[in-house]
Amino acid sequence: MALLFSDEEFQQAWRELDEPQLDGGWEFFTETVDVKIYRLYSKDTGLYEYKVFGSLASCAPDLCTDVYMDLNYRKQWDSYVKELHEKDYGGQKAIYWEVKYPLPLSNRDYLYVRERRDLDVGGRKIWVVLAKSWSVPQCPEKKGVIRVQDYKQSLAMESDGSGSTKVFMNYFDNPGGMIPTWLVNWSAKTGVPAFLTDMKKACSNYSSYCKNNK
Numbered sequence: 001m002a003l004l005f006s007d008e009e010f011q012q013a014w015r016e017l018d019e020p021q022l023d024g025g026w027e028f029f030t031e032t033v034d035v036k037i038y039r040l041y042s043k044d045t046g047l048y049e050y051k052v053f054g055s056l057a058s059c060a061p062d063l064c065t066d067v068y069m070d071l072n073y074r075k076q077w078d079s080y081v082k083e084l085h086e087k088d089y090g091g092q093k094a095i096y097w098e099v100k101y102p103l104p105l106s107n108r109d110y111l112y113v114r115e116r117r118d119l120d121v122g123g124r125k126i127w128v129v130l131a132k133s134w135s136v137p138q139c140p141e142k143k144g145v146i147r148v149q150d151y152k153q154s155l156a157m158e159s160d161g162s163g164s165t166k167v168f169m170n171y172f173d174n175p176g177g178m179i180p181t182w183l184v185n186w187s188a189k190t191g192v193p194a195f196l197t198d199m200k201k202a203c204s205n206y207s208s209y210c211k212n213n214k
Contacts, residue, residue, distance in 0.1 A: 005115050005130045013154040014119065014126045016168040020053060032193045039188070042172075045150075047184075049172040052192055059203040061157040061165040062118075065127040067203050068155065069116055071095065076209065077202040078195075082107060089136040096139060105183075107145045108175050111135065129155045133173075150174040167196070
């Protein structure tokens with residue numbers, strides 16, 4: 001199996017928990033009570049890459065990571081999921097994910113690989129998950145659904161020492177097609193904080209979900 005992510009990529013993700021890397025054109029975009037979002041404009045695509053710094057109150061980082069990784073559970077709490085599953089494609093596991101878009105827009109789907117590492121950094125416990133788009137002929141595009149060809153995401157989490165979790169997320173995707181600017185802005189400004197809120201609720205319900213689905 002090919003090496004999907006380098007050690008350096010994992011280090012780059014968790015270092016942002018200590019010292020946000022915002023040089024080189026990153027600009028402040030928006031904030032809520034628990035979240036700050038920065039963005040970087042890409043001249044090549046005309047789209048933005050985002051960095052999110054926030055916290056999940058009353059959620060332990062190992063629990064957050066377990067919830068984030070559990071695809072079957074995500075289908076229970078993420079209302080935007082149309083289809084989500086992991087499959088082996090010629091020795092490489094990849095995840096297929098179809099996301100509901102509001103009419104009249106076409107749904108988007110992703111094929112991506114991911115890797116989780118539970119790190120010990122000088123006695124600190126840090127959880128990192130990296131993901132990026134993947135392509136295999138065994139998973140062709142569906143009619144009426146637009147395949148997202150360029151997607152990447154990194155997530156790093158660590159306890160804040162008081163029962164909550166510090167979160168760093170870096171993501172970019174190119175949804176393709178003609179999407180109104182207002183929808184892109186709405187998704188970035190409200191979608192990410194809403195996702196973290198939903199994830200916090202999902203964390204609180206995870207133990208009962210696991211008991212009921214043994």
